[in-house]
Amino acid sequence: MATIRKREWTSPKGEEKTAWLVDYRDGSGARRFKQFSRKKDADAWLTSAAWQVSQGTHTPDSQSITVAQACDIWIAAAESKGRERGTIQQYRQLADLHIAPLIGAEKLSRLTQPKVAAFVDKLLEARSRDMTHKAVRALARVLGEAQRRGLIAQNVAAGVKVERSSREKAKVEIPGKDELRALIEHADADMKPLVMTAILTGLRASELRGLRWADVDFKAATISVNQRADKFCQLGPPKSKAGYRTIPIGAALVKALKEWKLRSPKGEQGLVFPNRQGGVQDYGNLLRRRFYGLQIEAGLADPVIEKGKPKLDDKGRxxxxxRYGIHALRHACASGWIKQGVDLKRLTTWLGHSSVQMSIDVYGHLLSDPDGDAALVNAAHAELLG
Structure with a gap:
């Protein structure tokens, strides 16, 4: 039977000390002790521990692993599930750079929601809210995996949130019509089909790099997304179920892709936009050497200013x-669909978003229609007032 008793002793310095000792047995019947400076803390802990013992989820401090060790277990579990190398790399960076340095030594059995809240405060002192949000989400997943394995009774990070101000949300940069036309007009014969496909289908860069000719149906005028290429140029399935989708395409893109197919590099994977050897195109090369260069050629670039003056290269230029990353072409496509009245359900499906809410969060500001709102209000007033 568990008991709480008062313990009194004299320290080596001659000071009178008092503590409250919890004497209990764990799930295996082994006798355990835990000491507290206040009786109410001992009472509260014993109530919780007794329930955990009855449920078979109690872990004594001496047998508990640390948060850092739990991170390793979480990452190993992700690897065993076949997560992409890029995803594993992100997990490891979050664990090594943001979780372990601040809270890694804490034992899971001693981790509480107030301690997680303090962890958030420490993160915010030196990191952005966005990075803090990612680190807290990662910690919640770490603890979720530990809970699934019976290493802790509850996930104390699950209810901790990092509020992000709307001011801090990255602004969606959308190229204008003139800029899109300039990109297409200045693109060389090899780059033009890719740019047109990105603008007219909204495919992500990873999906463009992984697109196969087998997924282009010229007769039905559709493009299907069934795989993607990660940052290491490895082909794999879309990152979510919503990533699998079929997108209608127009006659102009069908014509451009038919012409491109006749002269595009051929490879074993049958990719639509491969590198010169027919393999998966490297994202960094596509972005920095090709897409950035195209923007400068098309006049979609701005001078770098240093100390109030334009920075010059070795040749005095x-x-x-x-101005834009490749993802801006996806935003441009979504903007075009919205302006043409594409409904939210289709928009969400064609973009490969996991929910309508996600589409609203990203493009909600484009969905407003002041003229249409005014017409609806006037019609309602007329109906009400006769």
Whole structure:
């Protein structure tokens, strides 16, 4: 039977000390002790521990692993499930750079929600809210895996949230029509089909790099997404069920792709936009050497300013920085669909979003229709007032 008793002793310095000792047995019947400076803390802990013992989920401090060790278990579990190398790399960075340095030595059995809240406060002192949000989500997943394995009774990070101000959300940069036309007009014969496909289908860069000719149906005028290429140029399935989708394409893109198929590099994987050897195109090369260069050629770049003056290269020319990443073409496609009245369900499906809410979160500001709102209100007023 568990008991709490008062313990009194004299320290080596001659000071009178008092503590409250919890004497209990764990799930295996082994006798355990835990000491507290206040009786109410001992009472609260014993109530919780007794319930955990009855449920078979109690872990004594001496047998508990640390948060850092739990991170290793979480990452190993992700590897065993076949997560992509890029995903594993992100998990490891979150664990090594943001979780372990601040809370890694804490034992799971001693981790509480207030301690997780303190962890959040420490993160915010030196990291952005966005990075703090990612680190807390990762910790919740670490503890979730530990809970699934019976290493802890509850996930104390599950309810901890990092509020992110709408001001801190990255602004969606959307190229204008003139800029999109300039990109297409200045693209060389090899780059033009890829740019057109990105603008007219909204495919992600990873999906463009992994697209196969087998997934282009010229007769039905559709493109299906069934695989993607990761940052290491490894082909694999889309990252979510929603990633699998079929997108309708217009006659202009069908014509451009038919012409491109006749002269595109051939490879064993049958990719639509491969590198010169027919293999998977490296993302860094596509972005920095090809897409950035295209923007500078098309005039979609701005001079780098240093100390109030344009920075010059070795030849005395202004150093230019491109305005957009490849993902901006996906935003442009979504913007075009919205302006044409594509409904939210189709928009969500064609973009490969996991939910309608995700589409609203990203493109909600484009969904407003002041003229249409005014017409609806006037019609309602007329109906009500006769």
């Amino acid at each position: 202004p150093v230019m920085t491109p």
